[in-house]
Amino acid sequence: MIVVMKTSATEDQLKHLVKHVESLGLKANVLRGTERTVVAAIGDERVIGVTALESIPGVDNVMRVLAPYKLASREAHTETSTIRAGSFEVGGKAIGVIAGPCSVESEEQIVATAKAVKAAGATALRGGAFKPRTSPYSFQGMKEDGLKLLATARDETGLAIVTEVVSPEDVDLVAGYAEVLQIGARNMQNYRLLEACGRADAAVLLKRGPSATMDELLLAAEYILDGGNSRVMLCERGIRTFEAHTRFTLPLASVPYLQQKTHLPVVIDPSHGTGHTYMVSSLAKAAIAAGADGVIVEVHPDPENAKSDGYQTLSCEAFATMMAECRRIAEAVDRTL
Structure with missing residues (x-):
C-alpha cells in the first residue's frame, strides 16, 4: 500500500503516519521525491x-x-530515482559511465x-577484486x-x-x-547476499x-530495497538464447520496459552482452539511443594480455573513440555524457 503525502x-x-503504520505491524518505507x-x-x-x-x-x-x-514499482515512486555515489551519478539527465578492467591485475x-x-x-571505475569464475x-x-x-x-583520479x-x-x-557494490549475474538470486547489501552503506548495481x-x-x-538501501541500479547484461554469434543476447527492449515498471535507473553492459570487442561500441550507442541511464564497459590498457575477458574489452584508445560517438547520440536524445 502506498500513502502519498500532501505537498x-x-x-x-x-512521523505520525510512520508510527501509525508500524503500530499495525506493517513496515513503513519513506520514499522522498523532488515534489512528493x-x-x-x-x-x-x-x-x-x-x-x-x-x-x-x-x-x-x-x-x-x-x-x-x-x-521498486513506479506505483510507489513515480519519478525515476537519481542515485549518487561519489563521482558517479545515474538516473538524471546525465548518463553515468562505468569503465575499467574485468579484473584488477x-x-x-x-x-x-x-x-x-x-x-x-567516465564517471566511475569498475574493476574486479573478487572474481567468480566458471572454472576453479x-x-x-x-x-x-x-x-x-x-x-x-580512486586517490589518483577521484573516480568512484x-x-x-x-x-x-x-x-x-x-x-x-x-562506493558501488556490484552483484553479478550468478548471484542475482543469492538472497542472503541481497539482504546483506540491503543493510550496506553503499549503492548497489x-x-x-x-x-x-x-x-x-x-x-x-x-x-535490497526492503533492507533499507534505496540506492539500487538495475543492469541488463544479456541473457542466454539459442544464438551463438554473441556470448549472450543483449535485449535492449529491457530499457523501456523496465523504465515503465520501475523507478530504478537502468544500466546496460554491452561488454558481457556481446562478448566481442568490435560490437561493444555499437551496442553502447544503441543503449543510449534506447534511453539507458548508464553503461558499464570493460577497458584495459592491453586487452590482448588481460587476465580475464580480453576478447570483449576495449583498449583505452577505443574507449575514448566510443565516448566521442556516444556523446553525439546522447545529445540527440536530450541527455548529456
Missing part, C-alpha cells in the same frame, strides 16, 4: 483499510500496489586505466589486495569505485573500499541473471 505535509505529520513524499506500507494489507489512512493529517492519497515488487594497470577512462569522460582454475582476483589498488586508483561482492560475509569489507525474467530481477531488487 504541505509537515515532518511531524510524516510517499510511504510504502509493506506487509499484510488486510489489517488496514484505505480510508483509515486517508483520514490521517497530511495524507493526500492512498492506493494499493498491484505489482509484486512494492518498493596490478597498481600500474588499474591506475593507468583509471586515468585514461576519466580523461575520456581461472584467475579468481586479488581479493583485498585488489580492493586496496582500486582505492589507490564499482566492484563485485560475491558473498554476504564480504559486504562490509568491500563497502569499506567501494544489480545485474540480471542470464536466465532471469524481468519480474525475478525486480523482486531481487526488492530484497
